[in-house]
């Protein structure tokens with residue numbers, strides 16, 4: 001009998017993790033990894049941080065050295081786009097007109113930067129940020145310095161780019177929908193911590209505002225819903241990402257907020273899996289589906305899919321995790337954002353000096369935690385979330401009580 005073929009459509013971190021985990025677990029069948037980009041898999045966090053700031057070379061973000069693919073018999077096909085697949089024939093149609101037969105198919109097509117979608121957003125001064133090329137182009141525009149940079153979007157990526165742009169000595173304005181930056185992700189109070197940090201770094205905010213146009217004329221500007229014009233040499237579209245569901249949709253896979261999967265990353269179609277930013281995965285710990293656009297999720301879900309393909313008992317039980325770096329502030333967050341929304345926030349440490357842990361507590365149980373400029377506490381935070389034990393908020397807040405003892 002011939003050995004099985006695992007075909008991975010999408011060569012980002014999640015797709016690469018599936019290939020890596022399969023080989024590490026001893027899978028000796030054929031692995032094909034095809035990707036629309038010309039690059040071998042790379043990670044994206046440095047694109048708004050170290051690389052954008054000029055602190056690290058682009059190669060540092062590569063998932064594996066170039067020869068890893070051949071050394072591990074992973075057939076990597078760059079510049080190849082998956083179109084749709086035929087579930088009955090187990091065939092994937094690709095952009096060059098060919099078709100590839102698979103035993104297991106992994107959809108790992110990730111997400112794309114959400115377009116700004118207003119008149120003038122196609123102007124050359126408007127920069128999306130998703131790929132290496134986007135980041136290089138933006139970096140070239142920022143490193144000139146002394147330019148008027150307007151960020152459309154006050155989420156994590158918008159604020160990271162704001163910090164990088166200030167680092168090059170640009171004037172920076174952030175325009176956000178919400179009343180406080182990041183409030184959708186971490187609530188108003190904690191969003192305010194980040195807003196103050198940026199204020200101190202002379203970033204100007206227009207909150208509860210909407211970009212309605214980009215005027216690319218002689219007086220280049222971003223136009224707000226209020227009619228106000230913000231002069232801009234560089235406009236960065238940091239308005240989120242949309243999952244690349246096209247292949248799945250064309251092939252009849254069930255969608256939710258992305259591609260719906262069970263806890264083993266299996267889609268509604270047999271032998272077809274979805275991972276990474278694309279997957280709206282069932283998380284047993286919270287009894288619901290969740291799509292995470294995070295680096296750690298690309299790894300966790302990729303591993304789960306590999307285990308499921310190998311026939312192991314596979315269940316997504318990692319706690320969602322991500323991090324951000326802005327100026328001299330570093331943070332890590334673990335937890336279940338849907339449960340954290342509206343939960344009580346308990347602080348441990350000094351919020352004003354930005355050295356603290358925030359715990360989101362629901363029914364006396366920790367459902368999420370964020371450490372800001374405090375390190376080596378993620379294991380404890382995740383343990384508290386996982387345990388589901390009732391905790392006394394005063395003890396949680398009390399720094400004299402060892403976190404490890406809670």
Ligand SMILES: Cc1cc2nc3c(=O)[nH]c(=O)nc-3n(C[C@H](O)[C@H](O)[C@H](O)COP(=O)(O)OP(=O)(O)OC[C@H]3O[C@@H](n4cnc5c(N)ncnc54)[C@H](O)[C@@H]3O)c2cc1C
Nearest residue numbers: 010012013014036044045082110111276277293294295322
């Ligand atoms: C600027 C930036 C900064 C970020 N910072 C952080 C951070 O600090 N912390 C964090 O946790 N997360 C961060 N993220 C999110 C993190 O990078 C993503 O969660 C992660 O990249 C998801 O990996 P993925 O493999 O699922 O998708 P992707 O990285 O999007 O990779 C999918 C790949 O599939 C390809 N593809 C798409 N359609 C097709 C097709 N039809 N056929 C073939 N190939 C296709 C795409 O071109 C892409 O190469 C950041 C993202 C960006 C853009």
